[in-house]
Amino acid sequence: MLKTLITFATLLAVPAFAQKDLPDGPGKPVAVRVCTGCHGAEMFSATRLGQAEWDRMVANMTTERGVTISDADYAAVLKYLVTYLSPPKANVNQTPDSR
């Protein structure tokens, strides 16, 4: 029991290398590099936004939170976020949980 607790505590103590929460795809390494310096990927991996909202979010990170990012990285990250972390298309055959 104690061992289980210790294992659990160790898991919690591991810093947020929560990249596993991000879907695989082109642009993921850039997103991980650019977006997990200050907080873990879990800060945004469950967020589902459209293109305009993601653009605003990434722009907000650069203006308000001091993210420095090249134009190329900005484009790559934005494309990744829009492609993989966008709201599911309305589909009557899909429950909200099935994505």
Ligand code: HEC
């Ligand atoms: C320079 C540090 C830094 C970097 C790099 C960074 N962020 Fe953030 N981010 C923050 C801070 C600070 C917060 C607020 C944390 C809190 O409220 O606990 C935050 C919060 C967020 C939130 C939660 C919503 C909000 O506005 O509070 C999202 C989503 C987010 N970041 C996405 C991203 C994405 C996507 C990237 C990559 C483009 C990124 N962040 C890179 C500092 C950063």
